[in-house]
Amino acid sequence: MLSLALDGPSDAVPxxxxxxxxxxxxxxxxxSDARLNRLLLTASSLALDYIGRPIIAGEWQETIRVSPGEHLHEIVLSVFPVSDVRSIEHDGTLWGQEQLETLGLDAQAGLLSLQSHPRHGRWRHGLYIISYQAGFTPPSLIDGTPNVGTLPASISQAVLVTASALFSAGARDPNLKSESVQGVGSTSWNVSSGTGGLPQSAADMLEAYKGGHF
Structure with a gap:
C-alpha cells in the first residue's frame, strides 16, 4: 500500500x-496579546513539525494505491482518530452506501477493513480516493467560553512550555545558558539534539505522538 497524496486543512491554528x-x-x-498569539502559533508549528504528521480535525482526502498481488486486509489512514468516512472511490468508481456499510473502522488507529469478510476480506488492487473526517479539535473560545476540544492535554502543555520559553528568551538566543561579564569567563549554550527547536521538556511530552500510531 502506498499513500500518494493527502489533502486537508492547511491554516495554522494555536x-x-x-x-x-x-x-x-x-x-x-x-x-502583549498580539505577540503572545504569534508565539502560540510559532510554538504550535514547532510541535506539529516535531510530531511529523497531521493531527488537526478537518476534512481529509487521501489517495492510496494498492499494488497487484498485495494481500492487504487493512488500509491505514494518515490522520486519526477518524470520526467519519464520507466516500471511497476505487479506480474512478464511487462506492455506494451499501459498500460503505461493509467497512470496519478502528477509529482511534485509523484502520479500515472490509467488515463483510473479516477473516478473508482483502482490498482489491487499484487506486483509492478516500474522503474522511479525522483529527483532534484544538482548545478554543466559543462565545467567550473556553472549549477544551479533543486535543490531548499533553500536546497543549508542550505548546505552552515552548511559547513561554520563546517569550522569556526575547531577543536572546533561546539556547544561551550563560555568557561572560566584561570578557571574563566563557559563554555556554543549552543544546538539545533532535528537538526541532523545542525545549527538551516539551519534546518529551510530544514523543508519544511522533510519526506513527499511538
Whole structure:
C-alpha cells in the first residue's frame, strides 16, 4: 500500500489557549496579546513539525494505491482518530452506501477493513480516493467560553512550555545558558539534539505522538 497524496486543512491554528499562556506567564493585561498569539502559533508549528504528521480535525482526502498481488486486509489512514468516512472511490468508481456499510473502522488507529469478510476480506488492487473526517479539535473560545476540544492535554502543555520559553528568551538566543561579564569567563549554550527547536521538556511530552500510531 502506498499513500500518494493527502489533502486537508492547511491554516495554522494555536494548539493552546492565550488565557492559559498568560496565566503561566503571570500576565494580567492585554498589551502583549498580539505577540503572545504569534508565539502560540510559532510554538504550535514547532510541535506539529516535531510530531511529523497531521493531527488537526478537518476534512481529509487521501489517495492510496494498492499494488497487484498485495494481500492487504487493512488500509491505514494518515490522520486519526477518524470520526467519519464520507466516500471511497476505487479506480474512478464511487462506492455506494451499501459498500460503505461493509467497512470496519478502528477509529482511534485509523484502520479500515472490509467488515463483510473479516477473516478473508482483502482490498482489491487499484487506486483509492478516500474522503474522511479525522483529527483532534484544538482548545478554543466559543462565545467567550473556553472549549477544551479533543486535543490531548499533553500536546497543549508542550505548546505552552515552548511559547513561554520563546517569550522569556526575547531577543536572546533561546539556547544561551550563560555568557561572560566584561570578557571574563566563557559563554555556554543549552543544546538539545533532535528537538526541532523545542525545549527538551516539551519534546518529551510530544514523543508519544511522533510519526506513527499511538
Amino acid at each position: 494548539l493552546a489557549l492565550l488565557a492559559d499562556l498568560k496565566a503561566d506567564l503571570e500576565i494580567t493585561d492585554n498589551s
